[in-house]
Amino acid sequence: MFDVRVQHEAFNSGAEVDRMTASRTDIGAVATFVGLVRDFNEKPDVVALTLEHYPGMTEQQLHQIAHQAADRWPLLGGTIVHRVGRLEPGDPIVLVAVASAHRQAAFDACNFIMDYLKTQAPFWKKEHTRTGDYWVSSRTSDTQAVKRWEVTDD
Amino acid sequence: MSQFTHIDHKGQAHMVDVSAKAITSRTAIASASVTMKAETLEMILAGGHTKGDVLATARIAGIQAAKRTPDLIPLCHPLMLSKVSVEFEPDASLPGIRIAATCKLAGQTGVEMEALTAASVAALTLYDMCKAVDKTMLIGDIRVLEKRGGKSGDWRYGDDRSEQPSEAGSIHTAGTSVKETSHLATRTLQVRFFAELREQLKQDEIAVSLNDLESEGYPLTIDGLSQWLRQHQAELASILDRSGLMVAVNHKMADKQAVISAGDEVAFFPPVTGG
Numbered sequence: 001m002f003d004v005r006v007q008h009e010a011f012n013s014g015a016e017v018d019r020m021t022a023s024r025t026d027i028g029a030v031a032t033f034v035g036l037v038r039d040f041n042e043k044p045d046v047v048a049l050t051l052e053h054y055p056g057m058t059e060q061q062l063h064q065i066a067h068q069a070a071d072r073w074p075l076l077g078g079t080i081v082h083r084v085g086r087l088e089p090g091d092p093i094v095l096v097a098v099a100s101a102h103r104q105a106a107f108d109a110c111n112f113i114m115d116y117l118k119t120q121a122p123f124w125k126k127e128h129t130r131t132g133d134y135w136v137s138s139r140t141s142d143t144q145a146v147k148r149w150e151v152t153d154d
Numbered sequence: 155m156s157q158f159t160h161i162d163h164k165g166q167a168h169m170v171d172v173s174a175k176a177i178t179s180r181t182a183i184a185s186a187s188v189t190m191k192a193e194t195l196e197m198i199l200a201g202g203h204t205k206g207d208v209l210a211t212a213r214i215a216g217i218q219a220a221k222r223t224p225d226l227i228p229l230c231h232p233l234m235l236s237k238v239s240v241e242f243e244p245d246a247s248l249p250g251i252r253i254a255a256t257c258k259l260a261g262q263t264g265v266e267m268e269a270l271t272a273a274s275v276a277a278l279t280l281y282d283m284c285k286a287v288d289k290t291m292l293i294g295d296i297r298v299l300e301k302r303g304g305k306s307g308d309w310r311y312g313d314d315r316s317e318q319p320s321e322a323g324s325i326h327t328a329g330t331s332v333k334e335t336s337h338l339a340t341r342t343l344q345v346r347f348f349a350e351l352r353e354q355l356k357q358d359e360i361a362v363s364l365n366d367l368e369s370e371g372y373p374l375t376i377d378g379l380s381q382w383l384r385q386h387q388a389e390l391a392s393i394l395d396r397s398g399l400m401v402a403v404n405h406k407m408a409d410k411q412a413v414i415s416a417g418d419e420v421a422f423f424p425p426v427t428g429g
Contacts, residue, residue: 122402
């Protein structure tokens with residue numbers, strides 16, 4: 001049900017959503033999130049970044065996160081595309097698109113997937129700035145964000 | 155009494171009566187892998203094969219096979235499958251293709267035989283499609299990865315093996331057994347480093363002999379491995395002490411107590427920063 005891809009090439013979020021909803025009449029809502037490269041981060045003047053991943057494990061983790069979302073909300077489809085390699089400010093990095101019959105499930109699942117992707121999927125960013133290159137540090141706000149989904153199962 | 159459900163008290167084969175079992179939603183996922191030459195894998199991925207789209211053909215073959223399972227396996231019930239899917243993942247480390255077949259139904263009996271049949275026949279079809287260019291292909295890793303629903307509840311490959319990380323189990327856990335067998339003789343494991351760790355170390359992987367660990371009295375756990383690495387490679391100490399260090403065993407997140415064995419792939423990496 002979930003299409004998971006890690007790729008160098010750019011993606012077209014509109015085309016991805018169209019593909020997911022083509023010939024479907026049961027889908028009532030699609031929530032999408034697109035992450036882009038900023039020109040400022042820990043330092044100003046970010047000119048590019050390089051994204052590294054762990055081939056095999058990254059895809060597996062993304063699938064697992066998607067499965068968790070599908071166990072939690074009544075989803076009708078989903079797409080996760082994450083780019084790797086060298087990217088420049090303004091370039092799209094990640095797409096999460098989630099389809100459901102109703103909007104709340106789609107919004108929540110999309111949010112959930114991004115929070116887990118940020119903290120559980122093995123990707124690493126190296127930023128190239130005018131004053132040098134450095135590996136981006138993880139943010140405690142991301143670790144906090146993922147905690148709000150940790151409810152106890154009944 | 156026999157432990158086998160398909161053998162009755164007289165030792166004769168029989169089909170189990172499932173009339174009284176509740177109808178529940180059931181899912182089974184089975185895997186297979188086809189190991190091939192790197193050139194063969196490239197050719198499949200490039201779509202340049204004379205017989206046409208290899209993966210699309212193997213997918214249809216797997217789906218068709220799932221529907222014919224009761225014709226092939228004598229005591230298997232005919233089932234109204236509600237879903238069959240066959241997914242492929244190229245794996246350059248084999249090199250080859252990993253196959254995951256998922257079967258679902260709402261019914262009174264499990265669907266793992268259907269998933270196993272789908273995975274097996276998809277693998278056979280891959281072989282058939284590519285045999286003209288590569289006769290040495292190896293079909294392996296045929297096993298049930300996951301079962302959901304039914305009286306015995308959810309089950310995942312690894313649950314029955316000791317000390318596996320408990321959050322195991324997406325379809326790609328198929329990973330390790332080919333490597334396990336090929337590394338058994340030497341009892342090594344592969345340790346990989348990513349991102350900043352790899353740059354600091356100027357090395358992306360090292361092979362570690364489990365015999366060395368054992369003979370020097372280190373436990374076969376991630377913790378034992380870390381201690382051994384510190385002792386033998388001083389520059390590793392700062393890397394392994396890094397705050398927020400993450401570790402994975404065979405592509406699954408693990409902790410310090412995780413048990414390691416021959417053929418495993420252990421990875422150390424800094425906190426992740428994707429998205």
